[in-house]
Amino acid sequence: MLRGTNSEQVLDGEVSSSHPEMQRLSSLVEDDEAEPVEEVRSGTLLDLDLLDCPVCCHALTNPIFQCDNGHIACSSCCVSLRNKCPSCALPIGVYRNRLAEKILEAVNVPCPNVKHGCTNKFSYGKELAHEKECSFALCYCPEPDCNYSGLCNNLYSHYYVNHSGSRLSFTCGYNRSAWMHISDKILFLQERREGPLVAVQCFEEEQGVYVTVNCIAPCAPGVSEFSFELFYSSYFGEKTMSFGLREMNRIQKVSFETPEKDFMFVPHYFMAGRPDLKMHICIRRRGEEQEKKT
Numbered sequence: 001m002l003r004g005t006n007s008e009q010v011l012d013g014e015v016s017s018s019h020p021e022m023q024r025l026s027s028l029v030e031d032d033e034a035e036p037v038e039e040v041r042s043g044t045l046l047d048l049d050l051l052d053c054p055v056c057c058h059a060l061t062n063p064i065f066q067c068d069n070g071h072i073a074c075s076s077c078c079v080s081l082r083n084k085c086p087s088c089a090l091p092i093g094v095y096r097n098r099l100a101e102k103i104l105e106a107v108n109v110p111c112p113n114v115k116h117g118c119t120n121k122f123s124y125g126k127e128l129a130h131e132k133e134c135s136f137a138l139c140y141c142p143e144p145d146c147n148y149s150g151l152c153n154n155l156y157s158h159y160y161v162n163h164s165g166s167r168l169s170f171t172c173g174y175n176r177s178a179w180m181h182i183s184d185k186i187l188f189l190q191e192r193r194e195g196p197l198v199a200v201q202c203f204e205e206e207q208g209v210y211v212t213v214n215c216i217a218p219c220a221p222g223v224s225e226f227s228f229e230l231f232y233s234s235y236f237g238e239k240t241m242s243f244g245l246r247e248m249n250r251i252q253k254v255s256f257e258t259p260e261k262d263f264m265f266v267p268h269y270f271m272a273g274r275p276d277l278k279m280h281i282c283i284r285r286r287g288e289e290q291e292k293k294t
């Protein structure tokens, strides 16, 4: 959340005013969104850092307070500073700075993925929450020596074209073998030819092996939503276990750190010294599951 002097935040803030007097004087500004056409004057705020609290550096939220010298601070900083301005020591926390509050309300900040095609705009500070579930978020090619990143569909075709040797294909609703060597650490399954990419990973620790299943995709509604069931069986089939998630986790980048949640744990004594995990997996598309239920 620290915003500091990040120069990327400095771009593209738009300030608009809907004050009637200003509208009368204004020239018409075309609005390319489908909202009701309103005559508003707009300009560009060149430094979005101005909208961060100068004390805590987080995005300002209303109410905004000022001291007699005009220094501003957010309401939580006024409390933690015990109403003493950090710049001049005069009292702060009673008088609000209405102009700063109005400017804050009038600012439209584009999604940080605007350069990748997202057209969403937000009030200042809200764009970060959206970024986490933006369908234009970049995904990274999981192959160790490849630096490709792109929108998930582009990544899927990139993967199909460039790394066909290391992938297995899966079909939703069908069991498929996911037998893997523990030393391989990762196994990729791709739906059809250029469909979503699923990573099955194993992480060997002292007591056993953790196995995870993740789809490489942004956490956006409607994008690569799957459920899965993973089945493990010891080599001669005398011990079995299964693990599944109604909602497969989506990640933009694979991580090689031992997971803390959402894993299947196969203890070493299940494996009887074998170097591989005999598994199969069934992946389902989430919408299709719901259709079956209704």
Ligand SMILES: [Zn+2]
Pocket: 053, 054, 055, 056, 057, 058, 073, 074, 075, 076, 077
């Ligand atoms: Zn603050």
Ligand SMILES: [Zn+2]
Pocket: 067, 068, 069, 070, 071, 085, 086, 087, 088, 089, 090
């Ligand atoms: Zn002051």
Ligand SMILES: [Zn+2]
Pocket: 111, 112, 113, 114, 118, 119, 120, 130, 131, 134, 135, 136
């Ligand atoms: Zn976005």
Ligand SMILES: [Zn+2]
Pocket: 141, 142, 143, 146, 147, 148, 158, 159, 162, 163
């Ligand atoms: Zn690649």
